[in-house]
Amino acid sequence: MAYKVAVLPGDGIGPEVMDEALKVLGAVSRRFGLDFEYREAMVGGVAIDERGHAFPDETKEVCDWSQAILFGAVGGPKWEDLPPEEQPERAALLPLRKRYELYANLRPAVVFPPLISSSPLKEEILGKEGFDILVVRELTGGIYFGQPKGIFQEDGLRKGVDTLVYYDWEVERIARVAFDAAMRRGRRLASIDKANVLTAMVLWRDVVREVAKDYPQVELEHLLVDNAAMQLIRDPRRFDVILAGNMFGDILSDEAAMLTGSIGMLPSASLGDDKGLYEPVHGSAPDIAGQGVANPLAMILSAAMMLRYSFNEEEAARTVEEAVVSVLEDGYRTGDLYRGEGKLVKTKEMGALVAERVAAER
Numbered sequence: 001m002a003y004k005v006a007v008l009p010g011d012g013i014g015p016e017v018m019d020e021a022l023k024v025l026g027a028v029s030r031r032f033g034l035d036f037e038y039r040e041a042m043v044g045g046v047a048i049d050e051r052g053h054a055f056p057d058e059t060k061e062v063c064d065w066s067q068a069i070l071f072g073a074v075g076g077p078k079w080e081d082l083p084p085e086e087q088p089e090r091a092a093l094l095p096l097r098k099r100y101e102l103y104a105n106l107r108p109a110v111v112f113p114p115l116i117s118s119s120p121l122k123e124e125i126l127g128k129e130g131f132d133i134l135v136v137r138e139l140t141g142g143i144y145f146g147q148p149k150g151i152f153q154e155d156g157l158r159k160g161v162d163t164l165v166y167y168d169w170e171v172e173r174i175a176r177v178a179f180d181a182a183m184r185r186g187r188r189l190a191s192i193d194k195a196n197v198l199t200a201m202v203l204w205r206d207v208v209r210e211v212a213k214d215y216p217q218v219e220l221e222h223l224l225v226d227n228a229a230m231q232l233i234r235d236p237r238r239f240d241v242i243l244a245g246n247m248f249g250d251i252l253s254d255e256a257a258m259l260t261g262s263i264g265m266l267p268s269a270s271l272g273d274d275k276g277l278y279e280p281v282h283g284s285a286p287d288i289a290g291q292g293v294a295n296p297l298a299m300i301l302s303a304a305m306m307l308r309y310s311f312n313e314e315e316a317a318r319t320v321e322e323a324v325v326s327v328l329e330d331g332y333r334t335g336d337l338y339r340g341e342g343k344l345v346k347t348k349e350m351g352a353l354v355a356e357r358v359a360a361e362r
């Protein structure tokens with residue numbers, strides 16, 4: 001049976017990097033004898049232009065059909081003046097997450113050893129190896145979705161309201177994802193909250209503590225979010241898995257991504273119980289769109305995460321990840337990574353290099 005994949009290239013550099021991920025998946029398919037069935041659909045600004053909505057019905061149908069969604073990027077200056085709730089990011093991403101209950105957002109922030117000099121952190125903080133952090137962010141609850149929400153009139157004044165809500169089961173299921181991930185990695189988990197001020201976060205901390213009883217081998221710490229933001233810069237190597245709610249995870253995952261120095265390298269997975277969405281962290285980069293110079297590696301690594309989490313093809317996933325590292329070790333760099341040394345390549349060459357190495361028998 002073929003693996004069913006919805007392909008949503010989106011806007012900006014999305015289509016360019018998607019082409020390269022599909023190229024690499026082609027090599028995976030030949031090398032490992034896997035079958036993929038792809039259906040492409042419009043999402044984001046391009047869908048607004050063509051269909052009047054960032055997440056049109058036909059795209060919903062394709063996503064409903066799929067087991068996994070490969071998502072490029074959405075948004076750009078052309079759509080920035082639309083009302084906030086119609087903008088590509090909000091009108092496409094949030095409904096996608098909610099429709100498929102993609103509650104577990106995995107955002108690895110890894111310093112690739114060949115790129116260690118790209119990190120803005122000093123050598124003495126990074127050490128020789130850099131760091132390898134997995135941010136596990138709750139993605140379908142918290143202040144993003146809590147009700148009431150809106151701008152209301154009250155005694156002639158306008159009142160803007162968002163509501164931070166977490167149910168115990170929402171915290172429990174994301175905590176289990178984080179503990180399970182910690183068991184497969186360094187067995188350390190930092191749970192982020194603001195339990196000194198926010199009541200919903202008192203519950204968060206309680207539930208995480210309860211779940212921890214099932215994972216006695218994992219060393220758990222609770223950090224307040226402001227402190228966590230400092231510790232990430234002071235000593236990122238102390239972190240293994242970071243567990244956070246929707247908003248704190250949004251913020252801390254950007255901070256961790258920046259600390260790696262190469263946001264063009266970072267993939268992500270958003271997992272529900274029966275579907276996954278895979279997306280590079282970098283966004284649509286309208287400034288370089290259409291020039292063929294974008295770094296496709298985050299999209300390619302997102303496809304590797306799809307192989308791992310949606311299709312349980314661990315060997316294929318690892319082969320793609322190793323091919324990426326080997327291309328970097330040989331000095332190939334797209335513009336975003338290029339520091340005057342090594343070989344400057346464009347999007348298509350980078351994709352071809354990774355695909356070649358995936359295809360090669362080793």
Ligand code: IPM
Pocket residue numbers: 089090093094250
């Ligand atoms: C992200 C983005 C989104 C979020 C925005 C675009 C809605 O920042 O995926 O991190 O806040 O979740």
Ligand code: MG
Pocket residue numbers: 250251254
């Ligand atoms: Mg964000």
